[in-house]
Amino acid sequence: xxxxxxxxxxxxxxxxxxxxxxxxxxxxxxxxxxxxxxxxxxxxxxxxxxxxxxxxxxxxxxxxxxxxxxxxxxxxxxxxxxxxxxxxxxxxxxxxxxxxxxxxxxxxxxxxxxxxxxxxxxxxxxxxxxxxxxxxxxxxxxxxxxxxxxxxxxxxxxxxxxxxxxxxxxxxxxxxxxxxxxxxxxxxxxxxxxxxxxxxxxxxxxxxxxxxxxxxxxxxxxxxxxxxxxxxxxxxxxxxxxxxxxxxxxxxxxxxxxxxxxxxxxxxxxxxxxxxxxxxxxxxxxxxxxxxxxxx
Amino acid sequence: xxxxxxxxxxxxxxxxxxxxxxxxxxxxxxxxxxxxxxxxxxxxxxxxxxxxxxxxxxxxxxxxxxxxxxxxxxxxxxxxxxxxxxxxxxxxxxxxxxxxxxxxxxxxxxxxxxxxxxxxxxxxxxxxxxxxxxxxxxxxxxxxxxxxxxxxxxxxxxxxxxxxxxxxxxxxxxxxxxxxxxxxxxxxxxxxxxxxxxxxxxxxxxxxxxxxxxxxxxxxxxxxxxxxxxxxxxxxxxxxxxxxxxxxxxxxxxxxxxxxxxxxxxxxxxxxxxxxxxxxxxxxxxxxxxxxxxxxxxxxxxxxxxxxxxxxxxxxxxxxxxxxxxxxxxxxxxxxxxxxxxxxxxxxxxxxxxxxxxxxxxxxxxxxxxxxxxxxxxxxxxxxxxxxxxxxxxxxxxxxxxxxxxxxxxxxxxxxxxxxxxxxxxxxxxxxxxxxxxxxxx
Numbered sequence: 047x048x049x050x051x052x053x054x055x056x057x058x059x060x061x062x063x064x065x066x067x068x069x070x071x072x073x074x075x076x077x078x079x080x081x082x083x084x085x086x087x088x089x090x091x092x093x094x095x096x097x098x099x100x101x102x103x104x105x106x107x108x109x110x111x112x113x114x115x116x117x118x119x120x121x122x123x124x125x126x127x128x129x130x131x132x133x134x135x136x137x138x139x140x141x142x143x144x145x146x147x148x149x150x151x152x153x154x155x156x157x158x159x160x161x162x163x164x165x166x167x168x169x170x171x172x173x174x175x176x177x178x179x180x181x182x183x184x185x186x187x188x189x190x191x192x193x194x195x196x197x198x199x200x201x202x203x204x205x206x207x208x209x210x211x212x213x214x215x216x217x218x219x220x221x222x223x224x225x226x227x228x229x230x231x232x233x234x235x236x237x238x239x240x241x242x243x244x245x246x247x248x249x250x251x252x253x254x255x256x257x258x259x260x261x262x263x264x265x266x267x268x269x270x271x272x273x274x275x276x277x278x279x280x281x282x283x284x285x286x287x288x289x290x291x292x293x294x295x296x297x298x299x300x301x302x303x304x305x306x307x308x309x310x311x312x313x314x315x316x317x318x319x320x321x322x323x324x325x326x327x328x329x330x331x332x333x334x335x336x337x338x339x340x341x342x
Numbered sequence: 343x344x345x346x347x348x349x350x351x352x353x354x355x356x357x358x359x360x361x362x363x364x365x366x367x368x369x370x371x372x373x374x375x376x377x378x379x380x381x382x383x384x385x386x387x388x389x390x391x392x393x394x395x396x397x398x399x400x401x402x403x404x405x406x407x408x409x410x411x412x413x414x415x416x417x418x419x420x421x422x423x424x425x426x427x428x429x430x431x432x433x434x435x436x437x438x439x440x441x442x443x444x445x446x447x448x449x450x451x452x453x454x455x456x457x458x459x460x461x462x463x464x465x466x467x468x469x470x471x472x473x474x475x476x477x478x479x480x481x482x483x484x485x486x487x488x489x490x491x492x493x494x495x496x497x498x499x500x501x502x503x504x505x506x507x508x509x510x511x512x513x514x515x516x517x518x519x520x521x522x523x524x525x526x527x528x529x530x531x532x533x534x535x536x537x538x539x540x541x542x543x544x545x546x547x548x549x550x551x552x553x554x555x556x557x558x559x560x561x562x563x564x565x566x567x568x569x570x571x572x573x574x575x576x577x578x579x580x581x582x583x584x585x586x587x588x589x590x591x592x593x594x595x596x597x598x599x600x601x602x603x604x605x606x607x608x609x610x611x612x613x614x615x616x617x618x619x620x621x622x623x624x625x626x627x628x629x630x631x632x633x634x635x636x637x638x639x640x641x642x643x644x645x646x647x648x649x650x651x652x653x654x655x656x657x658x659x660x661x662x663x664x665x666x667x668x669x670x671x672x673x674x675x676x677x678x679x680x681x682x683x684x685x686x687x688x689x690x691x692x693x694x695x696x697x698x699x700x701x702x703x704x705x706x707x708x709x710x711x712x713x714x715x716x717x718x719x720x721x722x723x724x725x726x727x728x729x730x731x732x733x734x735x736x737x738x739x740x741x742x743x744x745x746x747x748x749x750x751x752x753x754x755x756x757x758x759x760x761x762x763x764x765x766x767x768x769x770x771x772x773x774x775x776x777x778x779x780x781x782x783x784x
Contacts, residue, residue, distance in 0.1 A: 093781050094419060095439045096472075178594040179612065180605065199595040201757050287750055289542060291757045306412035308743050309433050309781060 088315035104316035114317065116292055117300040118324075120205065124280075124296065125273025127209045128216075133265055135213070136220030137258075141250070143221070144228045154225070158218030165215060169282035172211045173198070198283050201293035208279055208294060220265055227261030228254065267332055274325060277302070297321050369399040370668045375423040377414065377655075378407040383688035390680045391672060398668045407691075411742075424663035425672050428480055429655050433742075433781065437469045442659040443477035447670045458677060458696045460485070462733045466654040470564050480656030483676040484685045484692035486621040487652045487729035488546050490638045491606070491628065496614040497636075499529040505615075507725050509639030509649045509732075512554040516615065516641070517582045523614040524591040535593035537586060538603050538613040541753035545745035547617050547640065548752060550650045551579045553734060554641035562735040567777045571770040580755060580762040587756055596756050607631060621692045624722050625708050632721065639728045652733035655691055686717075693726055700727050743776035 056063065088105070091098045108114045143154055160168065175183050176197035184194040197207045231254065239249050280294040286303045288295025295303075297317070305314030376384055381404070388400045403423075405413050415433075418426060418440050432441075448456050456464060459482050467480045492505055500523045505511060520536025527534045549559050557575040561568055570576075586592045593613060595603065602618040605611050607627045617640070628635050640650030657676050659669045675681055682694040687707060693699070700723070703714040717723055751769050754760040760768070 091780060093433055093435050095435045096781065098780070180610070196594065201759065285542065287746060287753075289749070289753055291541075291753045291759055292750060302412075303746075306415075307746070308779075309415070 084315040084318055087312050088319055090312045091310075092312045093309040094311055100312070104312045105320070107313055108317050108320060113292060113295065114300060114320075117288070117295045117297050120288065120292075120294065121274060121276060121296045123205055124208060124212075124276055125270055127206065128212055128273055129266055129269045131209060132213045132216060132220060132269060133262060136217055136224050136265070139217065139221045140224035140228055141254070144225060154222075157221055160215050161218040163215070165278045166282060168211065168215050169279050173283065176207055198294075199290065201291040204284070204290055204293045208283065212279060216269075223265060224258065224261055227258045231257045263336060270328060270332075271325075274298075274321070274328075297324075369397055370665050372398050372400045372425065372665055372668045372672060373423045374400055374402040374425045374427075374672065375414070375417055376402050376404040376427045377410045377429075377691070379404055379427075379690045380688065383684060383690050386684050386688065387681060390684065391675050394675065394680075395668075395671055398671065400672070418660070421660055421662045424660055424665055424669045426658050426660065427483065427655060428658045429653065432469070432479075435472060435781070437477070437479045438471040440661055441479045442661045442663070442666065442669075443471075443479065444481060444659065444670075444673070445478050447673070448478060448481070451674065455674075455677070458698065460652075460695060460697055460730045462735070463652050463654055463695050463730060465735060466652070467656050474565050476564060480654075480658040481673040481676060482654055482656045482695035483681070484621075484690050485652050485654050485695050485730065486692035487726060487733060488543070488618055488620075488640060488650050489624070489725055489729065490615060490617050490640055492615045492636045492638070493606075493611055493613065493634060494636050495529075495634055496523055496527065496534050499527050499534075500614075502614075504636050505638035507636075507638045507721075508728050509642040510644075511638075511641050512644075513551040513579055513582055513641065514555075516551075517586065520586055520591040520615060521589055524589060532612065534612050534614060536591035536613075537615045538606070538617070539583060539586060539592040539596055539756060540602075540618070541596075541749055541756050543618055543749075544752040545748040546651060548579070548748055550640045550734065551582075552576055553643035553646070553648065555579070556643060556645045558643065558646070558734075567774065569770060569773045569777065571766055571773060576766055576769075577762060580765055583752070583755060584758070584762060587758065592756070607635070621726075622689055624726065625689065625706065625720075629709050629720070629722050637722050637725050639725050639732075642732060643734070647732055648734040649732045650729055650734060652730055653692065654695075693723075693730075743779060744773050747772045747776055 089099060089101060091100050091104070139157060143150055143157070147153075175181050176199075178184060178194070178196055178199050181197070183197065187194050195207075196203050198204045235253050235257075236249055239253060244252065275298055276296045277298040280288055280296050280299055281302070284290070284294035284299075286299065286307050288299050298321075301314050301317050301321070304310045304317060379387075384402045384404055388402060391400055392398065405417075414426065414428065415436065417423060418432075418436060421440070456478075463482050463485045467478050467482055468476045469479050470476055490505060490509075494504065497504055502519055502522060505515075505519075516537060522536065523534055524536040525534065526532070552559050552573075552575050555575040555578065557570070557573050559570050559573075559576065560566070583592075587596055593603070602616055603611075603613055606613055606616045607623075624637070628637055642649040657673045659666060659673060663669050677696060679696075682696050682699060683704065684690070685692070685694050686699065686702075686704065700718050702717045704717060705711060705714050706720075709715070709720055718727070747769065751760070751765050751772070754768075755762070755765045
C-alpha cells in the first residue's frame with residue numbers, strides 16, 4: 047500500500063524526475079560506478095584484462111611499500127610549506143593593494159595573471175629559471191654574493207623549489223580571496239580603532255587578522271585539498287617517478303605510477319582508498335576545528 | 343519555373359551525395375593510431391599507401407610521445423583502432439589479449455619478408471603470450487638507438503683521443519677520460535665536466551656499462567627471471583659513478599630528471615661526454631655541428647660483441663579488427679621502400695629498419711637536400727648502423743618496472759643517499775621481484 051503510494055507520487059512528479067535524470071545518470075556513470083568498481087578492483091591483482099582475487103594483499107603491499115610512505119611524506123611536506131609560505135605574502139599584498147595607491151587595479155591584474163597560466167607552461171618556464179648552470183636564479187644569487195642552489199636537481203632542495211614556484215603561481219588567487227575578505231570588514235571598526243588611538247599594526251592584529259579568520263580558514267582548506275591532489279608540476283619536473291630520488295613523488299603521482307605505468311590497477315585502487323581515508327580524517331579534523339572556532 | 347529548378351537542384355544534390363557515398367561505401371576504412379609523428383609525415387604515409395591501395399581509406403590519429411604509454415594502452419583496451427604504432431614495451435597480457443599474432447601473415451609473404459629487417463631489431467617484435475610462447479606481434483617500422491656524443495673541442499683542449507665509433511671501449515676508459523676533462527679548460531678558461539651522468543635514462547646505459555666489463559646483468563632470454571647485480575663488475579661500475587660524482591666530473595645537474603643537458607649542442611656546452619639523444623637529434627642537431635661534436639656507439643661487451651640497446655617501433659594489428667586484410671596491407675606497406683624513405687627523410691621517430699637502407703643513395707633534407715648521397719657515407723649513420731647490428735636485446739620481460747627500479751636506485755646512488763652496497767643489494771632484490779610480478783610474467 048505504502049509502496050504503491052510512493053510510486054504514485056513519483057509518477058505524479060515524473061516530469062521533475064525527468065529534469066534531474068541527466069545529472070543522476072551522469073553521476074552514476076562517471077562517479078558512482080568508478081568509485082564502486084575501483085573499490086572492487088582494490089581486492090584484485092589486475093591489469094584490467096587479467097584478474098585474480100587477492101583479498102587485502104594490495105592494501106598490505108602499499109602499506110608496507112616505502113615509496114608509498116615517501117609519497118605521503120612528500121605530499122604533506124609540499125602542502126604544509128605551501129600553506130605556510132603561501133598565505134602571509136598574500137595577506138601582505140592584499141593589504142597593500144587594498145589601500146588607495148596609484149595603478150592599484152593594474153597591479154591587481156598583474157599579480158593575478160600567473161594564476162590563469164597553465165601550471166604545465168609555468169613548470170616549463172621555471173625549469174629554465176631553476177637551471178643550475180645558466181638559470182637566472184643562480185645568476186642573481188651569484189651576483190649578490192650568495193651561494194647558488196641546485197634547485198630541482200637535488201632531493202635536498204627540489205621540494206622547496208616546487209613550493210617556491212607554486213607559491214608564486216597561486217599568489218594572485220590567494221590575494222584576490224584575501225582582498226574580498228578585507229573589503230567585507232566594516233570601515234567603522236577601523237575608524238573607531240583610530241579614534242581610540244590604535245596604530246596600523248594594532249589595527250591589523252586586532253581587527254583585520256581576527257575578522258579574516260574565515261577567509262584564512264578557507265585558504266587553508268582549499269590549499270590542503272590542492273596539496274593532496276598535487277600532480278601536474280611534480281610530474282613535469284620529476285616524471286612519474288618524482289625524481290630526483292623520488293623527492294617529488296606525491297600520492298597522486300604514486301597512484302599514476304602504479305596504475306598507468308605498471309598497469310597495477312588493483313594496487314592503484316587500494317592506494318586511492320587509503321588516500322580517501324586520509325582525506326576523510328583531515329576533513330573531520332577540519333570540521334571539528336572549525337566548529338570549535340565558531341563556538342569560541 | 344522556380345519549382346522545377348528546385349527539383350533539379352535537389353535531384354542533383356542527391357545524385358552527388360549518392361555517388362560519393364557509393365565510393366565511400368566501396369572502400370574499406372582503416373583506423374590507425376600513430377605516436378609522435380608530424381602531420382606531414384602521417385599524410386605522406388597515407389597518400390603513399392592509398393595510391394597503392396585505392397580500395398582502402400586510412401584515417402590516422404597521432405598522439406604525442408608525452409604520456410603516450412597510458413594513452414596507447416587505453417586505446418588498445420578500448421579497441422579504438424585497427425592498427426597501432428607501438429614501441430616494444432607493452433605488458434605481456436596485452437599482447438595475448440588484444441594483438442593479433444602475425445606469423446601466419448608474414449609466412450604468406452615468403453621468407454624474404456622478415457629477412458629484410460635488421461635481425462636484432464626484428465627480434466624485439468617477438469613477445470611471449472601468457473603461456474610463454476613467442477609470437478610476432480609487430481612488424482618493424484622504425485628503430486632508434488642511444489649513442490655517446492662528445493665535444494671534440496674539449497677533447498682537443500685536454501689532449502684526449504676521440505672515442506672509438508664502433509664502441510670498443512669500456513666504462514674504465516670513460517672514467518679516465520671524464521676525470522681528465524673535469525676542471526678548467528686549458529684553452530678557454532671555462533669550467534668543464536667530463537661525463538654528464540644522469541639517473542633518468544640510466545636504465546638504458548647502466549646494463550651497457552656493466553656489459554663493457556664482459557659481464558651482463560640479464561640473461562636476455564624470454565622467461566628468464568634471473569638478474570646478476572651482485573657481481574664485482576656491478577660494484578666497479580657503481581663505484582665509478584660515485585667517484586665521478588664526488589670528483590664533480592658528472593656536472594652539477596647530475597640528478598635532474600631531464601636526460602641530455604640541453605646546452606650540449608650550444609656553444610656554451612661544458613660537458614665533454616654526453617650519453618643519449620634520439621634519432622630526431624642526430625642529423626638535425628649533430629650532423630651540422632660535425633666539426634665540434636663526435637658520436638660513438640655505446641661500449642660493447644667484449645665477450646658477446648653486443649652494445650647498447652636498439653629501440654623498436656612497429657605496427658601491430660588489433661585482434662578485434664574487422665578489416666584484418668587491410669590492416670596487414672598497412673603493416674606490410676611499412677616495410678616498403680616508399681614508407682621507409684618517408685621514415686628516413688621525415689625523421690619520424692627513428693631510422694629505417696630494412697637492412698638495404700644502409701646501401702641507399704638518397705637525399706636528406708638536412709644533410710644533403712639537393713642531391714642523392716650514399717647513406718653509408720654519413721659518419722653519424724655509421725654509428726647508428728653499428729648499434730643496429732650489435733644491439734643488446736632489450737630487457738625482454740618486465741621492461742617498465744625493471745627500468746623504474748634501475749632509474750630509482752641509480753638516482754639514490756648519484757644523490758649519495760645510499761651506499762654502493764645498499765644500491766647493489768636493493769637492485770638485486772627489487773629487480774628480481776619486478777621480474778616475478780604476476781602481471782608482467784607468465
